Amino acid sequence: MPRTTSIVIAGLGGQGVLKASDIVAEVAFRAGLDVKKSEIHGMSQRGGSVTSDVRFGDRVFSPMTPEGEADFLVVLAEDQVEVNRAALAPGGVLIEPACIDTRKLRNKKTLNVALLGVLSRRLEFSADAWRAAIAAKLPEKLHEANFEAFELGRQS
Amino acid sequence: MSEAPAGRALLSGDEAVALAARQAGVQLGTGYPGTPSTEILEAFHHYGGRAQWAPNEKVALEVGIGVAFSGARALVTMKHVGLNVAADPLFTVAYTGVSGALVIVSADDPGMASSQNEQDNRRLAAAAGVPMLEPADSQEAYDFTLLAIEVSERWGIPVLLRMTTRVCHSMTVVQTPGYPAPPPKPVRYERDIPSRVMIPAYARPAHRRLRAKLAEIAAWNEREGPIALVEGNRKLGILTSGVAYQHVREAAPEASVLKPGMTHPAPVGRMREFAAGVERCLVLEEGDPYLLETARVAGIDADGKPEMYRFGELTVGRVRRILAGDTTPEPRPAAGKPPALCQGCPHRVVFTALKNLDCIVSGDIGCYSLGVLPPFEAMDTLVCMGAAIGIGLGMRHVLPAGQARRVVSVIGDSTFVHSGLTGLVEMVYNPPPGGHLVLILDNGTTAMTGMQEHPGTGRRLDHSRTGKFVFEDFARSLGIREVHVTDPTLDPGAFQDLVKRCLESGELAVIIARRNCLLAAAAIREYEQCENATDD
Numbered sequence: 001m002p003r004t005t006s007i008v009i010a011g012l013g014g015q016g017v018l019k020a021s022d023i024v025a026e027v028a029f030r031a032g033l034d035v036k037k038s039e040i041h042g043m044s045q046r047g048g049s050v051t052s053d054v055r056f057g058d059r060v061f062s063p064m065t066p067e068g069e070a071d072f073l074v075v076l077a078e079d080q081v082e083v084n085r086a087a088l089a090p091g092g093v094l095i096e097p098a099c100i101d102t103r104k105l106r107n108k109k110t111l112n113v114a115l116l117g118v119l120s121r122r123l124e125f126s127a128d129a130w131r132a133a134i135a136a137k138l139p140e141k142l143h144e145a146n147f148e149a150f151e152l153g154r155q156s
Numbered sequence: 157m158s159e160a161p162a163g164r165a166l167l168s169g170d171e172a173v174a175l176a177a178r179q180a181g182v183q184l185g186t187g188y189p190g191t192p193s194t195e196i197l198e199a200f201h202h203y204g205g206r207a208q209w210a211p212n213e214k215v216a217l218e219v220g221i222g223v224a225f226s227g228a229r230a231l232v233t234m235k236h237v238g239l240n241v242a243a244d245p246l247f248t249v250a251y252t253g254v255s256g257a258l259v260i261v262s263a264d265d266p267g268m269a270s271s272q273n274e275q276d277n278r279r280l281a282a283a284a285g286v287p288m289l290e291p292a293d294s295q296e297a298y299d300f301t302l303l304a305i306e307v308s309e310r311w312g313i314p315v316l317l318r319m320t321t322r323v324c325h326s327m328t329v330v331q332t333p334g335y336p337a338p339p340p341k342p343v344r345y346e347r348d349i350p351s352r353v354m355i356p357a358y359a360r361p362a363h364r365r366l367r368a369k370l371a372e373i374a375a376w377n378e379r380e381g382p383i384a385l386v387e388g389n390r391k392l393g394i395l396t397s398g399v400a401y402q403h404v405r406e407a408a409p410e411a412s413v414l415k416p417g418m419t420h421p422a423p424v425g426r427m428r429e430f431a432a433g434v435e436r437c438l439v440l441e442e443g444d445p446y447l448l449e450t451a452r453v454a455g456i457d458a459d460g461k462p463e464m465y466r467f468g469e470l471t472v473g474r475v476r477r478i479l480a481g482d483t484t485p486e487p488r489p490a491a492g493k494p495p496a497l498c499q500g501c502p503h504r505v506v507f508t509a510l511k512n513l514d515c516i517v518s519g520d521i522g523c524y525s526l527g528v529l530p531p532f533e534a535m536d537t538l539v540c541m542g543a544a545i546g547i548g549l550g551m552r553h554v555l556p557a558g559q560a561r562r563v564v565s566v567i568g569d570s571t572f573v574h575s576g577l578t579g580l581v582e583m584v585y586n587p588p589p590g591g592h593l594v595l596i597l598d599n600g601t602t603a604m605t606g607m608q609e610h611p612g613t614g615r616r617l618d619h620s621r622t623g624k625f626v627f628e629d630f631a632r633s634l635g636i637r638e639v640h641v642t643d644p645t646l647d648p649g650a651f652q653d654l655v656k657r658c659l660e661s662g663e664l665a666v667i668i669a670r671r672n673c674l675l676a677a678a679a680i681r682e683y684e685q686c687e688n689a690t691d692d
Contacts, residue, residue, distance in 0.1 A: 025166060029329065038325070040269045047498065048492065061405040061472075062406045066473045
């Protein structure tokens with residue numbers, strides 16, 4: 001049985017951590033995989049730390065990534081990198097704002113999707129599948145800006 | 157209203173419950189917002205169901221009982237501590253039984269992501285004598301909601317659907333149709349006085365009927381209950397329930413596992429048979445040793461987890477530690493950034509004033525609980541919904557005068573409607589000699605749980621207009637003379653002076669600090685514009 005892929009997305013309330021994990025879960029779901037996504041709601045709108053886990057594969061059990069077993073750690077705020085580093089598996093990949101040229105980001109609120117662009121190169125889903133998932137999870141007026149951010153990340 | 161998803165969908169446990177309730181034709185969903193249960197009724201509304209917020213969980217359950225006494229289907233939702241508020245009707249509706257279906261969701265919060273305690277409500281199901289189902293993912297949340305309706309109607313008994321934060325908020329794949337929806341029944345009232353009127357003479361036989369029903373349900377659970385069995389190796393057998401099952405399957409893929417979906421009344425026969433077939437039987441459950449004690453009372457030879465794992469959520473890592481017998485101290489997770497009152501939040505002005513005046517603050521449950529954290533640290537007590545007023549009064553009664561006159565009760569708008577009304581009545585009925593001050597922080601929404609309406613907003617769950625509870629009218633109707641309504645953000649200095657004057661007056665006083673929550677303000681303006689447009 002192929003192993004489960006585990007992704008931890010972290011940041012601060014208001015940065016779009018949960019939206020990013022929604023998009024990752026959606027792309028895996030549309031590919032027909034078993035998917036689990038976990039997060040803690042409640043305090044997220046008050047500016048505190050937020051993390052969300054997405055796991056997919058043939059069969060996923062726990063909705064939470066065991067500590068030190070994340071294949072990918074996507075962090076939206078540089079000051080949240082060290083706090084979350086322990087989530088990463090040995091040899092796992094850290095994706096952080098420094099991975100892209102954020103000056104080229106026309107809308108700072110699309111940083112979450114830009115980092116998904118970076119992530120997308122390392123996963124097997126097609127760029128079209130990613131765009132479809134982004135379109136499904138965001139209102140239409142935000143599509144253009146987010147497709148652009150995704151492309152920026154994907155080309156970085 | 158959106159279409160309910162058909163076929164294969166990625167849903168949270170909360171959404172899955174709502175979808176099942178909608179597909180089963182549940183006539184009414186009611187409850188009080190509380191993390192992690194809030195999204196159930198919101199999703200039920202979005203799927204086209206009739207959903208409404210009640211002032212509190214007790215009223216919600218009572219409304220649900222009325223629905224189910226009339227032969228219809230009711231879904232009543234709340235967080236774990238809400239079931240304490242609703243415990244009074246719960247314990248007796250177990251005796252009366254119901255004609256339709258009554259499904260009560262208790263969303264427990266092990267680890268306290270957003271709660272004041274981590275009570276394990278499996279014990280409340282046992283104490284009240286109601287059947288309980290424990291889903292382990294969204295598919296089971298969907299299936300067990302339908303099963304709960306079926307069990308409730310078949311035996312005429314309320315059923316507790318006990319969820320936990322990870323089941324409520326995790327999104328997992330749901331295949332529908334799953335468990336078949338029970339066919340609808342006609343709704344009509346049938347008079348049955350001895351079953352419904354719990355005077356002692358009728359309640360005594362009703363208690364016996366309840367125990368007889370539970371015995372029948374226990375036998376059914378042994379034969380046909382929703383039990384998951386994984387036949388692994390015989391060295392280790394794990395008895396588990398709820399989301400712990402997922403962690404167990406991942407941490408111990410070779411082990412034999414038995415997971416009863418209905419844990420009250422538990423299928424002890426199946427549990428005994430399972431335990432006898434393995435060399436070592438270990439009960440791995442989140443929270444209290446509920447299943448372990450159930451097993452041991454039945455004479456089953458089983459081990460539990462070390463006491464240190466009673467606290468907090470289980471995870472794959474913690475289950476591995478338990479399996480390895482590791483009781484060394486657990487590494488503390490790195491501290492993230494704590495939540496804080498939003499910049500510009502009207503509560504900030506209030507807590508700045510209370511800090512400046514060196515008040516002893518009897519606090520309550522809501523966003524404003526964050527007033528306890530730096531830079532304010534202006535909260536001295538927080539126990540449960542509505543407790544700000546009673547606790548503040550108790551302190552006023554006994555503290556030396558110098559301290560007593562610094563005591564302030566602080567309570568939010570939704571919390572006040574939930575359980576502050578009787579506290580205010582107490583203040584008028586048993587006034588402390590030095591008077592008292594109650595601050596009602598009215599931000600026009602139930603902010604902490606995600607901007608839900610409540611009776612004080614004058615809008616229903618779907619934001620349409622309805623009767624409005626007016627805080628100041630209520631306070632004045634009790635004969636309280638010092639009732640002030642003010643927007644604290646307009647002049648923070650004047651607000652602080654007003655608090656100071658009230659504290660020094662020795663009178664009973666209520667200040668309603670009214671300013672819409674920043675996060676809700678735009679939406680509230682939109683609802684109000686819609687209402688005005690309708691009036692034209």
